[in-house]
Amino acid sequence: MTLIVHGAPYSTCTQRILATLVELNVEDYKIEFVDLRKGVHKSPDFLKLQPFGQIPVLQDGDITIFESRAIVRYLCEKFAGQGTPLLGKTVKDKALVSQWLEVESQNYNPAASLIVREKVFAPRMGAPSDESVVAAQTPKLEKTLDVYEAHLAKSKFLAGDFFSLADLSHLPYTNLLVNAAGKSDLISSRPHVSAWWNAISQRPAFQKVLAMAKQ
Amino acid sequence: MIRILEPYIPLCPEHPEQVYLVCPPALRTWAEQVEDFELVKVDLAAGEQLKPEFLAINPFAEIPVLEWGDFHLYESRAIARYIAEKFKEQGPENFLGKTLEERAVVYQWIESESHQFNDSAFSPWVMEYYLAYYEEKRPVREEVIAPLRARLEKFFDRVEARLSKSKFLAGEYYTMADMNIAPSLWHIMNFEPELITSRKHVKAWYEILTSRPTFKKMLEADAGWPLL
Numbered sequence: 001m002t003l004i005v006h007g008a009p010y011s012t013c014t015q016r017i018l019a020t021l022v023e024l025n026v027e028d029y030k031i032e033f034v035d036l037r038k039g040v041h042k043s044p045d046f047l048k049l050q051p052f053g054q055i056p057v058l059q060d061g062d063i064t065i066f067e068s069r070a071i072v073r074y075l076c077e078k079f080a081g082q083g084t085p086l087l088g089k090t091v092k093d094k095a096l097v098s099q100w101l102e103v104e105s106q107n108y109n110p111a112a113s114l115i116v117r118e119k120v121f122a123p124r125m126g127a128p129s130d131e132s133v134v135a136a137q138t139p140k141l142e143k144t145l146d147v148y149e150a151h152l153a154k155s156k157f158l159a160g161d162f163f164s165l166a167d168l169s170h171l172p173y174t175n176l177l178v179n180a181a182g183k184s185d186l187i188s189s190r191p192h193v194s195a196w197w198n199a200i201s202q203r204p205a206f207q208k209v210l211a212m213a214k215q
Numbered sequence: 216m217i218r219i220l221e222p223y224i225p226l227c228p229e230h231p232e233q234v235y236l237v238c239p240p241a242l243r244t245w246a247e248q249v250e251d252f253e254l255v256k257v258d259l260a261a262g263e264q265l266k267p268e269f270l271a272i273n274p275f276a277e278i279p280v281l282e283w284g285d286f287h288l289y290e291s292r293a294i295a296r297y298i299a300e301k302f303k304e305q306g307p308e309n310f311l312g313k314t315l316e317e318r319a320v321v322y323q324w325i326e327s328e329s330h331q332f333n334d335s336a337f338s339p340w341v342m343e344y345y346l347a348y349y350e351e352k353r354p355v356r357e358e359v360i361a362p363l364r365a366r367l368e369k370f371f372d373r374v375e376a377r378l379s380k381s382k383f384l385a386g387e388y389y390t391m392a393d394m395n396i397a398p399s400l401w402h403i404m405n406f407e408p409e410l411i412t413s414r415k416h417v418k419a420w421y422e423i424l425t426s427r428p429t430f431k432k433m434l435e436a437d438a439g440w441p442l443l
Contacts, residue, residue: 051373052331065319067326074319095288095297102290105329107275147274 003029006049007056008036009212012116012172013068014056018212019168020072022205024083069105072165084205086165096159100166103144103158111141112173119181138183145186145193152192157200167200175201175210217253217283255282292329295391309388317386324384324392331373336366337399344406367403367410371417378416389427397424 003021007014009031021029034040034055042053050057050066057064058071060078065071076086087094114137118129151158158166174197178184187197200206257263257278264276273280273289281288281297288294299311312318340363347355377384384392400421403410411421424430 051376052327060316063316063319065323067323067330070319070322070326073322074315077315077318091297091300092286094300095293098293098296099288099290102293103275106290106334110334144275150274 004032004059005029005056006032006034006046006059008034009209009215011036011055012113012176013054015172015175015209015213016068016169017056017058017071017075018209019171019206020075020086020165022208023086023168023203024075024079026075026079026083069101069169072169076165084163086163086168088159088162088164093160093162093164097164097166100158100164101169104166104169107144107147108141108170109173111137111144112177115141115183116173116176116181119183120176138186141186145190148196149190149193152196157196163200163203167196168206171200171206171209175206217281292325292395295395299391307389310390310394312385312388312390321385321390321392324390325395328392328396332367332370332396333399336363336370337403339363340367341399341402341406364407364410371410371414374420375414375417378420383420389424393420393424397430401425 003026005014005017005021007017009015009018014031018031034046036055040046041050041055047053049059049064052066054066056068056071057066058074065074072086080087087097115134118131118133122129148158155161157163174187178187178197178201188194257269259278263269264273264278270276272282272287275289277289279289279291279294281294288297296311303310309317312321340360343355343359343363347353374384381387383389384396400411404421412418
């Protein structure tokens with residue numbers, strides 16, 4: 001039974017799924033490319049798959065799941081015991097992974113994604129960048145990163161001494177912040193965040209995903 | 216003994232940090248599974264969450280926090296998941312789904328509540344109402360509320376379509392996906408009930424969720440909650 005990922009390899013939320021699949025050593029999947037530029041994600045057929053008109057969507061046999069953070073949890077449970085133990089080993093490990101996944105989702109992603117939208121996506125679509133949004137969101141992201149800096153001084157990765165889904169969830173948007181949005185100083189000015197970023201972004205799984213994005 | 220650190224809100228107008236109360240208090244509804252817990256009030260008006268002792272357990276200075284011996288956990292949805300797993304023999308049947316596939320659908324709706332409902336619509340919407348009614352004692356700003364209301368309408372249209380095919384969000388059973396949104400629905404009924412009452416399936420679902428004994432227990436714990 002093949003897994004089908006409806007999405008685009010250059011798209012951040014799709015990358016969350018692809019990085020997870022590679023970390024879990026899952027090879028039996030295919031990518032069904034959804035052409036956002038042609039508005040395929042708003043077509044009636046696509047809306048039957050995903051009523052909010054967003055990518056990615058996972059199909060696994062009869063079931064269809066959307067929301068990338070739900071999909072990656074499902075994949076970790078489905079493929080438990082193979083590849084990287086992305087949810088840790090104990091119930092407490094998993095709780096801390098959940099906690100930091102929520103932190104990424106509530107405290108990191110809102111500011112990071114708004115900055116990336118203005119600095120990276122808008123220019124790519126030929127739209128003007130709203131610098132006032134960047135100016136408003138940057139201090140929020142700085143505040144969050146200050147907490148990360150203090151935490152990562154005591155902890156190798158977010159949920160403990162193991163690489164987890166919580167770290168992985170930060171990869172796609174942080175990659176764009178650092179390498180496309182001109183905001184690498186947010187990371188490089190914080191030594192522990194910087195060391196953490198180097199460790200997680202250099203993992204072969206994410207490097208493979210970036211190569212897929214270039215094709 | 217499990218302790219939950221949650222907000223004590225005396226609703227003092229000088230302290231705008233009271234908007235923390237909009238964090239979905241799914242926590243008290245997880246009384247579905249755990250009876251033996253203690254609620255510890257954190258005095259937000261006095262800035263208790265900004266003190267070093269609190270920051271040591273949650274550096275993001277947010278409530279709620281679960282404390283169990285030395286173990287601390289924050290983020291309400293992470294706490295709910297941990298409790299569901301730790302106490303899975305107790306509480307509602309199939310609370311997170313029976314099979315792996317059902318779990319996936321529960322997770323999906325948990326994320327939809329978090330991103331399509333809470334972050335992008337409900338949270339700023341309810342914050343505007345509380346600021347207007349309790350903090351600044353002024354009318355609600357329609358230019359702030361109107362786009363948020365439009366997003367809520369869109370979200371509820373999708374939920375209406377979903378609930379025309381299944382009794383609860385993730386299928387035929389009450390799950391954490393329903394639990395997580397229930398307290399927010401109650402706030403919506405407080406301020407703009409027609410968002411719920413104008414949709415047949417959403418209204419029926421709302422009535423089921425809020426008549427659960429654990430939901431009523433939560434409201435009692437909040438006695439003195441300012442209703443309009």
